[in-house]
Amino acid sequence: MFEILTRRQALGAFAVAACVLTPVAVRAEDVVKIGVIVPMTGPSASTGREIEAAIKLFQAQKGDKAGGKKVEVIFKDDTGVADITKRLAQELVVNDHVAAIAGFGLTPLALAAAPIATQAKIPEIVMAAGTSIITEASPFIVRTSFTLAQDTVPLADWALNNGIKKVVTLVADYGPGIDAEKAFVEKIKAGGGQVLDSLRAPLKNPEFAPFLQKAKDLKPDALFLFVPSGQGAQLMKQVAEREFAKDNIKVIATGDVTDDEQLNGMGDSVLGMITSMMYSTAHNSPENKAFVAAFEKANPTMRPNFMALGGYDGMALFYAALEKTKGDTDGAKLVDAMKGMAWMSPRGPISIDPQTRDIVQNVYIRKVERRDGQLYNIEFETVPAVKDPVKAAKAGK
Ligand code: VNL
Numbered sequence: 001m002f003e004i005l006t007r008r009q010a011l012g013a014f015a016v017a018a019c020v021l022t023p024v025a026v027r028a029e030d031v032v033k034i035g036v037i038v039p040m041t042g043p044s045a046s047t048g049r050e051i052e053a054a055i056k057l058f059q060a061q062k063g064d065k066a067g068g069k070k071v072e073v074i075f076k077d078d079t080g081v082a083d084i085t086k087r088l089a090q091e092l093v094v095n096d097h098v099a100a101i102a103g104f105g106l107t108p109l110a111l112a113a114a115p116i117a118t119q120a121k122i123p124e125i126v127m128a129a130g131t132s133i134i135t136e137a138s139p140f141i142v143r144t145s146f147t148l149a150q151d152t153v154p155l156a157d158w159a160l161n162n163g164i165k166k167v168v169t170l171v172a173d174y175g176p177g178i179d180a181e182k183a184f185v186e187k188i189k190a191g192g193g194q195v196l197d198s199l200r201a202p203l204k205n206p207e208f209a210p211f212l213q214k215a216k217d218l219k220p221d222a223l224f225l226f227v228p229s230g231q232g233a234q235l236m237k238q239v240a241e242r243e244f245a246k247d248n249i250k251v252i253a254t255g256d257v258t259d260d261e262q263l264n265g266m267g268d269s270v271l272g273m274i275t276s277m278m279y280s281t282a283h284n285s286p287e288n289k290a291f292v293a294a295f296e297k298a299n300p301t302m303r304p305n306f307m308a309l310g311g312y313d314g315m316a317l318f319y320a321a322l323e324k325t326k327g328d329t330d331g332a333k334l335v336d337a338m339k340g341m342a343w344m345s346p347r348g349p350i351s352i353d354p355q356t357r358d359i360v361q362n363v364y365i366r367k368v369e370r371r372d373g374q375l376y377n378i379e380f381e382t383v384p385a386v387k388d389p390v391k392a393a394k395a396g397k
Contacts, residue, residue, distance in 0.1 A: 032069040032329055034318055035092030036311075037113065038103040038128070039080035043204075046230050046261050047105040047128050048077065051311035053299045058315040061294065067322035069329075073315075074098065080105060082112035089116040099329040100125060102314055105307075106228065107131040107175035114138040122331040123338065125318060127310035128229075131175035132390035135358050140331060142338045142357045144317055144350075145310035146278045147388040148176040148226065149183040151254045154363045154383040155224075155276035156187035159252060164222045166194045168215040170208070171226040173200035180226040180254055183389060196220050206231065208238045216242055216249065225253035229307055232257040233266055240269035255280070255377060258368055260305040263375045273368045275377060278361045279306040279347040282376040291346035306347075313345050313359075317352065349385070356391045 036055060038048035052075055064071050074096055078085040085104070092098045093116060101117060102125035104110035110129040114137035117124035126134055126143040130151075135141045159167065167188055171177030177200060185195050196218045199211045206227070215223045223244060227235050235257060244251050255277025258270060281292055281303050291312070295304040304312075317338055322329075324337040335357070342351035348362040365381035 026070050030069055031072055032066075032322065032327070033072045033074055033092075033096055033098040034100045034102055035074045035076060035089070035096060035098040036103040036127075037076045037078050037085055037088050037092070037101060037109070039105040039109075040075070040077035042080040044080045044105045044228070044230050046305075047307045048103075050261060050302070050305055050307040051103060051105075051127055053295065053302060054304065054308035054311035055315050057295055057298050058312050058319075060298065062319065066319035067325060067327035069322060069327045071319065071322070078105075078109060080109065082108045085109040086112040086116065089113040093120045093122065098122065099331070100318060100334065102318070103127055103311075104129050107134060110134045110141075111137050114141060117141060120331070123318075123321075123334050125314045127314040128307050129176070131179055132358075132388050133175070135356055135391075139357075140335055142317065142335060142352060143359050144314040146306070146359065146361070147390065148180040148254065149389045150361075150386050151276050151278060151363055152180045152183040152226075153187055153389050154365060154386065155252060155254065155274075156184045156191070157383075158274065158276070158365050158381065159188065159222055159224075160191040160193060164188075164193065164250065164252075166196055166220045167222050167224055168197050168199065168218050168220040169195065169224045170199040170201065170211050170215055172203050172206070172228055172231070174203045176228065177203075177226050179390065180224075184224050201227075203228075206234075208235050212238055212242050216244060216247065219247060220249060222250040222252050225251065225257050227257055229256050229259050229261065229305065232259045233262040236266050236270055240267070250274070255306060255366065258366075258377055260303050260377065261307075263368070263377065264303070266375065268370075270368045270375065271370065274365065275368075276363055276365050277306060277377065278363055279309045280364060280366055280377040280379055281305065282371070282378055283347060283364070284379070285346070285348065287344055288346040304346075309345065309347050313347075313350060316343060316345070317341060348382075351385075353387060353391075355395070356388065358388045358391060360385055360387050362386065
């Protein structure tokens with residue numbers, strides 16, 4: 001029903017409306033945009049979906065404000081193609097005026113964006129890719145994922161301590177695979193072990209069978225594996241067909257292979273498999289239990305894997321940096337704020353190495369077990385506060 005308002009009533013109503021409206025209407029300069037470029041289609045689509053889900057969860061939990069600014073996330077699908085990553089990064093800088101770019105599902109994609117971050121002088125938060133060299137491609141790169149060497153060296157130590165002397169390695173033939181191979185081979189040799197062969201399978205449409213047969217024929221104590229997230233199920237199916245256990249050959253890997261996102265579908269043949277990684281869905285901490293419960297509630301068909309953590313913690317880092325600069329989006333100031341930042345993640349305690357801008361974190365040795373009818377990577381040993389060994393070795397020289 002309409003009533004005719006007195007002049008005083010009308011003014012009062014207007015004042016109330018103005019009060020209500022002011023905090024809602026956000027001025028353009030109070031909005032900070034971050035462009036997240038990930039593969040959401042193509043062979044690495046699960047990496048993009050995990051990161052997107054984790055970032056959305058972070059904002060649902062913590063709100064969209066940091067350092068007095070409203071944080072707006074723009075998601076872009078690069079389909080896993082480096083030229084597209086680069087073009088999207090350029091568009092995000094030029095058209096959307098983003099304060100940072102983030103994501104990067106594969107090493108070549110992270111590297112393709114590096115010159116854009118350098119030119120635009122904005123942070124590039126690497127949430128997935130794991131080749132050591134990446135952080136050296138731009139002073140604006142900060143990493144919240146992991147490096148392959150970081151996860152691999154503790155596994156090589158475990159192998160040496162568990163009677164493994166002769167090994168064969170099989171990795172995906174590109175940056176992170178070569179890093180994993182190098183880290184494993186160097187450590188095994190330094191520990192008095194023997195490397196019978198180092199095999200590399202193509203990254204695209206890999207056919208693992210001939211490599212696995214060759215590895216089996218060499219009769220090592222252990223076969224070490226790395227393939228990127230998304231390829232583990234296919235690899236482990238072919239591993240199962242060869243029944244390595246019958247020849248007393250242990251199959252060990254980085255956690256990329258027994259990826260939580262695919263693990264449950266791999267079947268009983270992976271039971272007992274030993275891997276190393278910086279995150280397991282089954283990580284036993286109150287922070288992780290709360291994280292997994294919230295993630296699975298928001299995404300009932302998904303399990304958070306290590307990629308989700310890269311996204312979640314990358315967002316935490318961006319928020320914390322904005323808080324520290326009090327909303328100043330100057331890229332160099334944001335990167336400076338990120339250096340040395342330390343916090344408790346669902347994966348355990350983490351920090352950003354102020355010298356290298358790489359992540360320092362625990363690495364866990366795990367065993368695949370069935371719990372409540374589901375397959376999980378159950379952690380049984382913790383190597384605390386591991387730095388990227390490649391950069392640590394360079395610094396020591
Ligand atoms: C990379 C490393 C990608 C580890 C991954 O999954 C992974 C990379 C997509 O640096 O390309 O599990």
